[in-house]
Amino acid sequence: MQLDSPGLQVLTREERLDLLSAAPIGRIVFTDHALPAVQPVNFHLNGQAIVIRTAIGSKLAAATRRAVVAFEADEIDPELHTGWSVTAVGQARAVTDPAEIDLLAALPLTIWAPGSRDHYIVVEAEHISGCLITATHSSGSATPQPARG
Template identity: 55%
Template sequence: MKVDSAGLRVLSRAECIQLLASTPLGRIVFTDRALPAIQPVNYTLDGDTLVIRTAAGSKLAAAVRDTIVALEADVFDSDGRTGWSVTVVGQAHAVGDVHEVSRLARLPLAPWTSRTAEPAGGADHYIVLPIEQVSGRRVCTHP
């Protein structure tokens, strides 16, 4: 069992991906007008890629186009003393191909809000994030 300098158990890539698959909600980290920004998103796994659905005209869609982003997911108990956190860092891409959009639309992927399921623009927008760099930690409970 590998433990980092802060006493957190270091998770393997396989453990990280298994944990990512266990929860539908994460937080995407990007830059908005030169400031750090973070927004909750629903995501799903499509092989070795994370898929995020958002509204076509959203700030998120514009901000993360072809940029390096992070996506974090975590689950903690109520007092934050036990749990895990996994972070993926990679280059985000917007999906433009209509056949690929049709395929992604069949994934079990709810948008974060019910209204973005039918955005004013009438179009769903998919952001894909290949799981290039993934890291995760689990809080160890010491007796």
């Protein structure tokens, strides 16, 4: 088991992708008018690509065109003090090819927000990091808790 500097268990790439693929909601971090912005989104992990649907004229659609963005998903249990967090960084792109749009439309990507969501954004996850937060007992030793996902 590998630990990072704060003592959190570092997840393998496979574990990171498995957890990310099971998360229903994530947060995309992008720049909006030279300021950082964070927006919760539902998404689908397609291989190592994060697929998001949004409205064609949305702030998210405009801000993510050919931009480097961050994406984060997690699951935390505040009572047990356990959970996980996965962060991906990569370039976002608007999907304009009709054949690719047809493929993405067939993915199990359920839209929660009202209104039309016919614009696809794909984030190619170039760097993925993640950690597992485990319960700590009074002795100070960590007891691994199974990650849900």
